[in-house]
Amino acid sequence: MSDLKPWLKxxxxxxxxxxxxxxxxxxxxxxxxxxxxRYSIFAGGKRLRPILCLAAAEACGGDPKNALLxxxxxxxxxxxxxxxxxxxxxxxxxxxxxxxxxxxxxGEGVAVLTGDALLTEAFIIIAQTPATKRYSAKDYVSELxxxxxxxxxxxxxxxxxxxEGKSLTKKQLIQIHEAKTAALLTSSxxxxxxxxxxxxxxxxxxxxxxxxxxLAFQVIDDILDVTQTTEQLGKTAGKDEAVDKSTYPxxxxxxxxxxxxxxxxxxxxxxLKPLGKKATRLExxxxxxxxxxx
Amino acid sequence: MSDLKPWLKxxxxxxxxxxxxxxxxxxxxxxxxxxxxRYSIFAGGKRLRPILCLAAAEACGGDPKNALLxxxxxxxxxxxxxxxxxxxxxxxxxxxxxxxxxxxxxGEGVAVLTGDALLTEAFIIIAQTPATKRYSAKDYVSELxxxxxxxxxxxxxxxxxxxEGKSLTKKQLIQIHEAKTAALLTSSxxxxxxxxxxxxxxxxxxxxxxxxxxLAFQVIDDILDVTQTTEQLGKTAGKDEAVDKSTYPxxxxxxxxxxxxxxxxxxxxxxLKPLGKKATRLExxxxxxxxxxx
Numbered sequence: 001m002s003d004l005k006p007w008l009k010x011x012x013x014x015x016x017x018x019x020x021x022x023x024x025x026x027x028x029x030x031x032x033x034x035x036x037x038r039y040s041i042f043a044g045g046k047r048l049r050p051i052l053c054l055a056a057a058e059a060c061g062g063d064p065k066n067a068l069l070x071x072x073x074x075x076x077x078x079x080x081x082x083x084x085x086x087x088x089x090x091x092x093x094x095x096x097x098x099x100x101x102x103x104x105x106x107g108e109g110v111a112v113l114t115g116d117a118l119l120t121e122a123f124i125i126i127a128q129t130p131a132t133k134r135y136s137a138k139d140y141v142s143e144l145x146x147x148x149x150x151x152x153x154x155x156x157x158x159x160x161x162x163x164e165g166k167s168l169t170k171k172q173l174i175q176i177h178e179a180k181t182a183a184l185l186t187s188s189x190x191x192x193x194x195x196x197x198x199x200x201x202x203x204x205x206x207x208x209x210x211x212x213x214x215l216a217f218q219v220i221d222d223i224l225d226v227t228q229t230t231e232q233l234g235k236t237a238g239k240d241e242a243v244d245k246s247t248y249p250x251x252x253x254x255x256x257x258x259x260x261x262x263x264x265x266x267x268x269x270x271x272l273k274p275l276g277k278k279a280t281r282l283e284x285x286x287x288x289x290x291x292x293x294x
Numbered sequence: 295m296s297d298l299k300p301w302l303k304x305x306x307x308x309x310x311x312x313x314x315x316x317x318x319x320x321x322x323x324x325x326x327x328x329x330x331x332r333y334s335i336f337a338g339g340k341r342l343r344p345i346l347c348l349a350a351a352e353a354c355g356g357d358p359k360n361a362l363l364x365x366x367x368x369x370x371x372x373x374x375x376x377x378x379x380x381x382x383x384x385x386x387x388x389x390x391x392x393x394x395x396x397x398x399x400x401g402e403g404v405a406v407l408t409g410d411a412l413l414t415e416a417f418i419i420i421a422q423t424p425a426t427k428r429y430s431a432k433d434y435v436s437e438l439x440x441x442x443x444x445x446x447x448x449x450x451x452x453x454x455x456x457x458e459g460k461s462l463t464k465k466q467l468i469q470i471h472e473a474k475t476a477a478l479l480t481s482s483x484x485x486x487x488x489x490x491x492x493x494x495x496x497x498x499x500x501x502x503x504x505x506x507x508x509l510a511f512q513v514i515d516d517i518l519d520v521t522q523t524t525e526q527l528g529k530t531a532g533k534d535e536a537v538d539k540s541t542y543p544x545x546x547x548x549x550x551x552x553x554x555x556x557x558x559x560x561x562x563x564x565x566l567k568p569l570g571k572k573a574t575r576l577e578x579x580x581x582x583x584x585x586x587x588x
Contacts, residue, residue: 024444024445028444028445029445029449030444030449030452030453030456032452032456033444033448033449033452034444037444080410084406084407084410087403087406089401089402089403089406090403090406090407107383108383109381109383109384109455110452110455112378112381112383112384112406113378113448113451113452113455115410116374116378116409116410116413116448117443117444117448119410119413119414120413120439120442120443120444120448121439121443121444123417123435123438123439124436124439124440124443127431127432127435127436127439128432128436136430136431136432137421137430137431137432137435138421138422138430138431141417141421141431141435142418142421142422144417145414145415145417145418145421146418148414149411149414149415149418150318150322150324150327150328150331150411150414150415151318151322151323154327154407154410154411154414155323155324155327157407158324158326158327158404158407159324161403161404161407162324162326
């Protein structure tokens with residue numbers, strides 16, 4: 001298997017090209033909303049979720065091309081959640097991926113509508129995913145909607161808002177991370193696997209992989225918020241502490257948080273065993289995320 | 295065919311019961327978001343869109359029970375759009391259906407997330423709609439998402455925001471009404487018809503019906519904003535004039551606006567002819583909407 005970095009670059013290009021094809025062009029009326037949608041989507045994201053989606057399809061013996069539509073959909077859902085989370089009435093952030101946030105450029109009203117439009121577009125796109133023997137639009141749409149909904153992605157943001165200024169237990173923090181981060185990472189992987197007509201048993205293995213990888217990813221993000229600069233992050237550093245948010249480093253300290261990230265990553269890798277050698281790319285990605293400079 | 299009013303009441307009850315079953319209960323965690331979702335859904339709405347959905351299924355010879363899920367989905371999508379439209383950064387409204395708006399009760403951050411959660415829930419629900427020989431989840435989801443997206447519902451709200459304080463032409467005003475109102479009314483009808491496995495020709499007839507009815511409905515809403523009190527409307531009256539919004543009465547005057555509403559209603563009724571006697575209920579609803587006290 002080839003080196004990870006050039007492969008990641010190639011996947012990013014594939015995903016970006018698909019997003020460019022799928023999203024309405026800037027000159028489609030009303031152009032304001034389509035410009036604003038593209039502004040937030042093409043802001044230099046790492047495309048982690050869509051790449052996991054494509055890698056999962058490959059790991060299940062499928063053609064990653066069949067996973068391009070759900071790959072776009074999960075990235076668009078992720079981006080909508082960032083646009084809304086950055087609003088003044090939420091996390092009130094001016095910077096995202098090194099650029100002014102949507103409401104700084106387009107105003108709050110348009111930023112709310114841009115998030116809404118991206119969320120809705122994700123469903124336009126995922127509904128077109130090719131059916132397999134086991135899975136169809138009903139399954140793809142349900143997977144994305146349940147993950148994006150009030151019990152997961154949005155529920156996590158509510159818990160996050162409600163937790164500000166409070167001292168959370170480790171258990172409460174894990175609940176937030178499950179809902180805010182692990183759920184969408186897991187669904188990205190599951191959707192890719194479903195386009196490869198995966199068996200239920202292997203789908204469960206990938207679900208366990210995604211869940212633990214997602215938790216590890218969020219612990220590392222919390223650590224980076226403390227240890228990196230705004231320039232390195234592309235978003236405001238030290239933000240969690242400034243708003244008195246409970247994080248892994250705040251609750252466990254940096255050392256224990258690093259160990260926890262490593263433990264969760266190992267657990268995620270163990271879950272991949274039933275997939276054998278085909279899962280090498282997913283393993284590489286997991287190592288790559290763990291080895292971020294935290 | 296029985297009188298319209300008791301039938302409307304009975305349909306409202308059916309829709310309310312289905313919404314109660316479909317939405318997550320208030321005690322599902324995090325309870326804040328589920329309480330806020332139910333607060334806005336169970337605020338005494340007239341359920342026009344879901345009732346049109348059920349009536350369309352019946353008019354096509356289908357069992358309205360099969361249309362209950364899309365009926366819930368269109369009402370939930372309509373409600374999300376109201377929650378977001380009422381936000382301070384949008385229309386900034388304190389009253390909706392005679393009660394404080396979501397952000398007045400729960401705060402702006404939770405209101406944004408409540409709209410997001412309702413929008414996402416609409417897709418969880420519509421994906422479960424029973425397939426027919428001609429239509430499946432792919433068609434239902436695409437119909438709802440394209441109507442809710444940046445080219446229609448959200449696009450209309452953008453045009454509306456951009457039009458404030460400007461003098462619009464009648465053509466521009468119609469574009470806003472098509473996108474903001476006619477599109478979702480039309481899709482409500484189309485979705486109901488699709489659950490009855492309607493032929494493409496009859497689906498087109500119903501599309502023409504919905505489009506003209508939707509335009510008529512919005513003209514009447516504009517008129518009522520001028521002629522009724524806040525108490526009668528359950529929302530702030532005179533709002534359009536206060537924010538210098540272009541409306542039918544502002545552009546054409548009240549008399550011509552009333553004539554336009556009647557003309558559009560007649561056009562919608564003419565479109566129903568290919569459906570014959572089965573469409574009586576839809577005709578009754580159109581007359582009922584036209585006969586609102588404007």
